[in-house]
Amino acid sequence: DGGITQSPKYLFRKEGQNVTLSCEQNLNHDAMYWYRQDPGQGLRLIYYSQIVNDFQKGDIAEGYSVSREKKESFPLTVTSAQKNPTAFYLCASSIPGTQETQYFGPGTRLLVL
Amino acid sequence: RKEVEQDPGPFNVPEGATVAFNCTYSNSASQSFFWYRQDCRKEPKLLMSVYSSGNEDGRFTAQLNRASQYISLLIRDSKLSDSATYLCVVRDNYGQNFVFGPGTRLSVLP
Numbered sequence: 001d002g003g004i005t006q007s008p009k010y011l012f013r014k015e016g017q018n019v020t021l022s023c024e025q026n027l028n029h030d031a032m033y034w035y036r037q038d039p040g041q042g043l044r045l046i047y048y049s050q051i052v053n054d055f056q057k058g059d060i061a062e063g064y065s066v067s068r069e070k071k072e073s074f075p076l077t078v079t080s081a082q083k084n085p086t087a088f089y090l091c092a093s094s095i096p097g098t099q100e101t102q103y104f105g106p107g108t109r110l111l112v113l
Numbered sequence: 114r115k116e117v118e119q120d121p122g123p124f125n126v127p128e129g130a131t132v133a134f135n136c137t138y139s140n141s142a143s144q145s146f147f148w149y150r151q152d153c154r155k156e157p158k159l160l161m162s163v164y165s166s167g168n169e170d171g172r173f174t175a176q177l178n179r180a181s182q183y184i185s186l187l188i189r190d191s192k193l194s195d196s197a198t199y200l201c202v203v204r205d206n207y208g209q210n211f212v213f214g215p216g217t218r219l220s221v222l223p
Contacts, residue, residue, distance in 0.1 A: 033211075042200070042215040043157070090156055094211070099145040099204065102211050104156040 003027065004105035006091050011110045013078065013085060021076045021108045023091030029103075031096040032074035036060060037088040046089075049074055050096050078110065086112050116140060117214035119201050125220045130191045134217050136184040136201030145204035146177055148186050150197045151216065157200055160186075191221045 004025040013019045025032065031050050035043040045058030049068040063082025068074055078085045088109050094102040119136045126132050138146075146163035161168065163175040163184055174187040184201055201214035 035213075043213045045210065048210065088154070092211075099162075101145075101147050101159050101162060101204075102202075104158070107156050109154075 004091060004093055004103060006089075006105035006108050008108060009106070011108055013110060013112050015112070016080045018077055018079050019110070021078070021089055021091075021110070023074045023076065023105055024072055025074075025091075025093045025105075026072060027093055027103065028071070029093035029095055030071065031094045032068070033092045033094075033102070034058075034064070034066065034074070034076045035090045035092065037090060043090065046076065085110055115215075116212045117201055117203050119199075119214040120217045121215075122217040123220060124217065125222060126191055127222050128191055128193060130221075131187065131189050132191060132219065133188075134186045134199050134201075134219075136186075136214055138182050138184070138201075138203045138212070140203065140205060140212075141182060143182075143203045143205060146175075146184050147202040147204070147211075148173075148175060148184075149200040149202055149213075151200055152197050160199070188219075191219075193221050193223060195219060196221045 007022045033048045034046040037043050044060050046064050047066040049055035052071050055066050055068050065077045090107045091105040092102045117138050148160045149157040150160045151157040161170050163177045167176045172189045176185045198216040198218045200216045203212045
């Protein structure tokens with residue numbers, strides 16, 4: 001079955017620690033995205049990538065970093081510079097330059113200890 | 114002004130009711146429009162795309178008014194299982210990014 005997987009489902013971060021969230025897709029989509037969602041709030045774009053080896057900052061990129069070395073993978077690192085990382089992180093993919101929609105992974109819930 | 118705005122909600126309706134959600138967008142060059150459904154602590158899932166001529170899928174009807182930059186979603190004969198947050202999503206004219214509204218929460222009561 002084609003889809004997007006995210007791991008882990010829950011992640012705990014200690015003070016000063018970097019953590020990496022995994023996102024993998026087998027939909028053959030060129031574009032991938034990372035969003036953050038806080039309780040009762042909408043989705044905010046962190047980073048996006050339209051093609052391998054290229055990515056762009058979204059609206060709230062500070063304290064986050066990404067890489068796009070393979071088409072299927074778009075990992076997100078939450079660095080210690082992100083002072084309020086507790087949130088629900090959603091990865092998505094789509095076909096750029098079309099009117100097709102965007103599909104989401106099941107999300108990773110990050111909690112700070 | 115936010116790029117995509119929705120009714121603030123929440124909407125609490127009895128089973129069997131008809132409920133309508135409204136959404137407005139600011140970018141007149143937007144090309145694609147969608148309604149997503151998000152259950153509590155889950156990822157958003159596509160409910161339906163919105164086409165210029167309007168479209169219907171069972172109990173759900175979506176309408177687009179480009180002149181007024183307005184999108185609507187109508188749910189007829191509400192079921193308990195319709196309880197969720199409904200997100201209005203607009204794709205920009207370059208087909209690159211998706212802009213999400215804040216969502217409208219619906220609770221269907223027995």
